[in-house]
Amino acid sequence: MTITITAFERSPDGGKGLARDTRVRWALEEVGQSYEVRFVSFGAMKEPAHLALHPFGQIPTYEEGALTLFETGSIVFHLAERHAGLLPDDANARARAITWMFAALNTVEPPILDLVTAKILEGDKPWSKERLPLVEDRVRNRLHQLSARLGDAAWLDGGLSAGDLMMVSVPLRLKSSGILNGFPSLSGYVARGEARPAYKRAFDAQAAINAGKPPAG
Numbered sequence: 001m002t003i004t005i006t007a008f009e010r011s012p013d014g015g016k017g018l019a020r021d022t023r024v025r026w027a028l029e030e031v032g033q034s035y036e037v038r039f040v041s042f043g044a045m046k047e048p049a050h051l052a053l054h055p056f057g058q059i060p061t062y063e064e065g066a067l068t069l070f071e072t073g074s075i076v077f078h079l080a081e082r083h084a085g086l087l088p089d090d091a092n093a094r095a096r097a098i099t100w101m102f103a104a105l106n107t108v109e110p111p112i113l114d115l116v117t118a119k120i121l122e123g124d125k126p127w128s129k130e131r132l133p134l135v136e137d138r139v140r141n142r143l144h145q146l147s148a149r150l151g152d153a154a155w156l157d158g159g160l161s162a163g164d165l166m167m168v169s170v171p172l173r174l175k176s177s178g179i180l181n182g183f184p185s186l187s188g189y190v191a192r193g194e195a196r197p198a199y200k201r202a203f204d205a206q207a208a209i210n211a212g213k214p215p216a217g
């Protein structure tokens with residue numbers, strides 16, 4: 001059955017892979033599923049046709065036959081459940097991998113998104129300079145905790161799982177801020193994710209679109 005996802009017609013990051021279709025593309029590549037992409041403009045995302053797929057008017061969405069999903073956590077979980085490779089067979093290990101998916105989205109991503117908001121959307125506010133260090137401290141605190149748990153391990157709990165895929169996708173956003181440099185084990189963790197052939201294919205596909213080139217293959 002054809003899988004179709006949606007992505008920005010033109011990503012605000014110009015193709016750095018920060019738009020959330022990248023994590024869905026990565027999961028699709030890891031489990032070996034081909035997919036098509038429908039590109040949407042910012043305007044079209046708020047039109048009824050897209051709102052019928054995504055009530056909040058965002059990307060990515062996921063269509064597979066009669067099934068439509070939104071929210072990257074749900075989409076990656078669906079793929080990991082239906083295809084081998086992203087969730088362990090052992091029930092307890094599987095539950096722990098799913099826990100890391102939730103941790104990525106509910107505990108680590110929020111302060112990082114807050115930092116993005118503070119810098120990009122609130123940078124010109126009179127109180128911005130005073131607030132920014134507080135926001136950065138909250139991010140560092142989370143990274144410190146995550147780094148302590150990861151230790152010297154390659155992945156969070158055994159082999160790469162959907163939990164790692166979601167988690168890597170989150171601090172990846174911080175690369176340009178320099179904050180990650182203070183956490184060598186997390187920088188290595190993110191780099192290991194980026195080095196996966198499946199990630200590279202996902203990244204290259206979205207970068208090609210944003211560079212105005214058709215994807216290879």
Ligand SMILES: N[C@@H](CCC(=O)N[C@@H](CS)C(=O)NCC(=O)O)C(=O)O
Nearest residue numbers: 019020057058059060070071072073
């Ligand atoms: N929690 C959602 C967040 C989706 C999201 O924020 N998508 C962004 C692109 S990365 C978007 O569509 N932004 C445009 C907007 O919100 O209008 C998920 O994980 O799928």
